[in-house]
Structures are given as structure tokens and as C-alpha cells.
Amino acid sequence: MSQLQRQLASGAFVVTGEIGPPKGINVGPCLHEAEQYLKGRVAAVNVTDIQTAVMRLGSMAVCHMLIDLGIEPVFQMVCRDRNRLALQSDLLSAAALGIENVLSLTGDHVVMGDHQDAKPVYDLDSVSLLQAMCALEAGTDMGLDTKGNPNKLDGVPKFFKGCCTTPGSPTPEAQVIKLEKKAAAGAQFVQTQAVYDPKTFETFMKSIRHIKIPVMVGIVLLKSAPMAKYMNRSVPGVVVPDEIIQRLADSAKEDRQKVSTDIAGELIRQMKPMCQGAHLMTLGWDHCVPDIIEKAELS
Amino acid sequence: MNATEKKPVEKVIESLADAGSVFIIGCTGCPVGCDVGGQPWIDEMTGALTAAGKKITGSCLIELLCNKALVGFKLSRKAEQILAADAVLVGSCGVGVQAVGNMVARRAVPGLDTTCLGDYQGLWPGSERCGQCGNCVLAYTGGLCPITLCAKSLVNGQCGGTCDDGSCEVSPEHPCGWKLIYDRLKELNRLDDMRRMIDPRDSRKLAIPDAIRRTMRYALEVDEQEAAATKEAH
Incomplete structure (x- = not known):
């Protein structure tokens, strides 16, 4: 059982972090950040999978390197780039490398990234990828042999299966229905899209009370007022309230980082009673994680 | 021409599980060319659905379900029978099913799967598009x-x-x-339709079947070759 699964099962409020692999093979900086600022402070570290469809080094390789450093990874898997053969094969590869936590995601469309002419795959979706994981755990794959029986595996993997949801979606009910399907398909934990409005989050959490899996609220560290405005404009389902934008705008440049971590810490404190953990997406500012944890009064 | 094939009868019945009464519309365009539509299909469905305990409120054939004027004209004359049904079963490509779904205040359910044929969208001038995926899910997506x-x-x-x-x-x-x-x-x-788990697509259905690739000229050539081979054998 992974540390993340154990901690969530214990009922403790669990924190996860996130790093993004580099565009190139210079993995030193992201591994250093993880070792320096995340190790020992978070239950696990998500490794993004070709995030925003911008081509990068792979998530599985970095997950493996994290394990070598004694850090538990969450292997993010998107459905955009691989068909069901490759997805299942990579799940087996990940399990063979000791990776247990897997986060099933649809994946941003290729037109959002830097290879807009690439073929979007989506052979599976975030629901059927979870079903594929369950099939592998049951010792079979998605294919059938000539007699119509599921193919058998030689050596069976075990995963801790996660998924995402967007509490601030303009169609929250559609998100709830999809989350119900993800839970039915085997999801064991949820890490949400970024949330900045505890009221919205409270309403959403009430609407998913019937879905009995732990939810970790997503916090993307807001580094500046322009970034917050950009998120409002360009990231669907993410709403940064005006007061937060104003606080960032009013802060002097040298205080900006302190204000950013203050905001993140406060948000976690406010939403802690509503959920089972927080997922910190610091976008390169991993050095702020210890500060955020302290300000959230979790240390 | 759009290539279509019959959905298995049990799948059609399943998609009409909560419909006690059904109106059936058949297209005599492409489905007839594919030997899966027209009056024979309507008769088959009438028999199967009646046997499954459903009331058939009526049926009609439309020459080309992708012809908006024709669809409007024909359906308006059957309005009473259509409105007496809980759902409308449509034997056409995905364009026709969506066309009917947008024209009548009843749920339109596909009776056929549309397989690939190079993005031909029939004569329909509206925004309804069929991806010719061969795994039609319109029954569960509000048409x-x-x-x-x-x-x-x-x-x-x-x-x-x-x-x-x-x-x-x-x-x-682009709307979501x-x-x-x-x-x-x-x-x-019908939000429960959204809760239904949809299986991953069978990508084999996306391939263009060789039988459909044969042009008239090609078919004649095959006939000639076969005739020549038979002659030689004698």
C-alpha cells in the first residue's frame, strides 16, 4: 500500500506536491526542488504528463527517479497521447518500476500546446483508463483471446487510483455525474482543479457527499495579479475572486512571495474542514511549499 | 453515400428500455443502398419491438432523412402518431437521427451504426454532423x-x-x-443517460470496409474476371 493511500486511510489531512519534468533531459533542477523542499513534507509528489500538451520529458522516468531519491510519486497519465495498448503497457511498466499512485486524466487538447498539428488520441477517457487499471489489477487486460476470454497477465500490478474534478466548473452537476462514473470505475482519491473560493468548494463538496472517496483540494500558487487575471481569463473552471487579485496587486514586489504563500495558507485553512487533503501546485516555486504548510498550520 | 449497419436488436431494445411506445422512421437513401434500411428494416423493428412489449404508434419512410424540407414535410403529417410515442427510433445515419431529434419533441434513438465513408454529410444543411464511428451513442446523449x-x-x-x-x-x-x-x-x-458507462470505441468500425470500396466499374471488372475464369475452367 502506498504512503499516500495509507495516510488518506488514516483520516489525517494529507498534502501532496507537484513537479513538472523539463523540456530536455536536464532533470537536475526539478529533482533538486523535490528533494530539497517536498521530501518529508508531503505524502507524495505528482509528476505531470506532458502538461498543457507542451512536449517534455516523460512522467514515468521522473517518477522512477523520485523513488530512487526516497520520494513517493503520483504518476499522472493523460489519455491524449497513447492508445489503449500503450496506456496499459505503461501502467505495467510503472508498476514494475515500483510506482503505485496513478492519476487518470483526460489531458489538455493538443491545440493548447506546442505541437498543435499532432494527432489527439483519446482512445480511452479518464473513466475507461480507471477501468483499464482495475482490469490489470484483476490480472487481465482490455483485450480478448480467440475464445473471447480476457487475456491473462503474467504478474499482476496494484495501483492507488486517482482522478481529477473541477469544482468551479460552469456546469458543476455535469462534473458531479462524471465524478460518480470515475468512482464507479474504481477511483480511490480525487485531486481537484485549483479552487480559490471556499464557498464554491463548500457547495461542490456537499453535492458529492454521496461519493465516498477522499478529496484533496487543488491549490495553484498565485505568483502575481497578472497571473491570477490570466487564470480567470484562460483556465476554464478556475475563478480567482477580486479580493485575492487586489491583495496581490497591492503588495510590493519584494513582499509578493509572502503574500502568495499567505493566500495559499489561508485558503487551505478555510477549506481543510471540508475535505481530506490539499494538492499544492507551485509551478516551479517549490521552495514556497514549507512556508505554505506552516501558514496552513499543518506542520 | 453514408455506410450504415444494423445495431444488434438487443442493443436497440436496451436503448428503448424506458419507452413504452415507439414511432419508427426509416430512411430510404443510403441505408437501403447498404441493405440495412427502408421498409424491411421498419418491418423487422416493428416485429422485434412489438415482441418486446412495446406499442408502435406508427412509422414512416422518408426518401432522404438528410433533406430538411422533406423531413419537415413528412413528419408534420405524422405529428399525432409521433407525439403519441415516448421515443422515435430512426433507421438512418447519425445525421438523420440528430435531424429528427432536433425537429420533434421526442427522444430520437439510432437503430443503425454509421461506419466510415469519408465525411460525407448527406444533404443536411444544418450543424448536425456524424463522425461515422460505427459505435452510435446518440441514444444516451440526447440525440x-x-x-x-x-x-x-x-x-x-x-x-x-x-x-x-x-x-x-x-x-x-466552439461550444463545449x-x-x-x-x-x-x-x-x-434524462440526466441518468449521462451516468451510463460507455465502452471504449471499437476502432475496427472506423476502417472503410473493402466491400464498400468497390465502385461500379470495379464490380463489373470482378464479374468479367470471374466469367473469364469460369469459361476457362470449362
């Missing part, structure tokens, strides 16, 4: 095609990319297909 409306062709519901104005994150001009489907199902009081 709106997620393959052609969703940028990612997702079949199990929306991703996180729905913008506040209802557009998709890929482009402000699943927002449209959600709104339609809510309006139809």
Missing part, C-alpha cells in the same frame, strides 16, 4: 453527437475545459459538446 461536438470526442462526459460562456477551451467559437448534451438531457429530464 447530440459527442464524437463530432466534443473536441476530444469524449463519450463519458465533459473534461475540465468548459468555459464560463459555454465554449470549449480549444476555441471561443458536453455542455450542450448536459443541457439537452436536463431539458429532457
